[in-house]
Ligand code: SF4
Ligand code: SF4
C-alpha cells in the first residue's frame with residue numbers, strides 16, 4: 001500500500017453550503033436530477049447513481065430542549081473490511097493503494113450484491129447502464145497528489161485529507177475540544193473506515209447513520225450459493241428483492257415519492 005489515507009469530516013464545522021456536493025458533481029461530470037420539495041433543504045432527498053455525496057439536513061431537539069440543525073455529508077465510508085469488495089464476483093470493486101475502495105465500471109455486471117452487502121447503504125444502481133456507482137474518493141486526483149474535489153471546495157475546513165494517523169489524531173483532538181457528546185465515528189467499525197467523522201452529537205442522533213454497522217451475514221451465504229458470476233446475474237431479480245428486505249427492511253413509501261418530480265440542485 002502506498003500510503004493509507006483518511007478523509008476527515010468534521011461535522012461541527014460544516015455549514016451545509018453544499019459546495020462539496022456540487023464539486024463532486026462537477027469533477028465527476030454527474031448530471032443533475034429532477035426532485036421535488038419535500039419540506040427540506042436536503043436535495044436530492046437521497047444518494048443516487050448520479051449523486052455520490054449528499055448533505056443531509058436534520059432538525060434535532062437536544063437534552064436541554066434546544067432546537068439544533070444537524071448536517072451530515074453522506075457517501076461511501078471506504079471500509080477496510082468492505083462488504084462491497086467481499087461480495088463483488090468480478091472484482092469490479094477493489095481496494096486501492098490508499099486503502100480506499102474504487103470501482104472499475106467496465107467489470108461491473110450489475111448483480112447488485114454490493115448494494116445488499118454495504119452496511120452504510122451507499123452503492124446505487126444506474127438503470128440506464130445497468131451498473132452501480134459510488135464515490136471512489138477521487139482516485140485519479142489522489143494518484144496525481146491532489147485532494148478530492150469535495151475537500152478542495154470546502155470553505156470552512158470541515159473536510160480534510162491526510163495520512164491515517166495524522167487524521168485520527170486530529171479527529172480525537174477536535175472531539176476533546178468540543179467536549180459533551182462529541183465523538184469520533186468510523187475507526188471502530190469494519191476494521192476502520194477511510195472516511196471518519198467528528199460528530200458533535202451522539203452517533204444515534206444522526207438519521208441514517210448506523211450505530212453499529214456490520215456486513216449482513218445473509219449476503220455472505222448468498223454470495224457462495226449464487227456463484228459463479230453468470231448465475232449471479234440470473235438470480236439477481238429474485239435474490240435482490242429478498243435480500244433488500246432482510247438487509248434494509250420493508251421499503252419506505254417516502255423513499256419512493258422522493259424519486260419523483262421537482263427542482264434541480
Ligand atoms: S461504505 Fe459500502 S460501498 Fe463504501 S466501501 Fe464500505 S461497503 Fe463498500
Ligand atoms: S471524494 Fe470525490 S467522488 Fe467522493 S464525494 Fe468527494 S468529490 Fe465526490
Ligand code: SF4
Pocket residue numbers: 013014015016017018019020021055073153154155156157158159
Ligand atoms: S463544503 Fe464543507 S461546509 Fe460546505 S457543505 Fe460541504 S462539508 Fe459542509
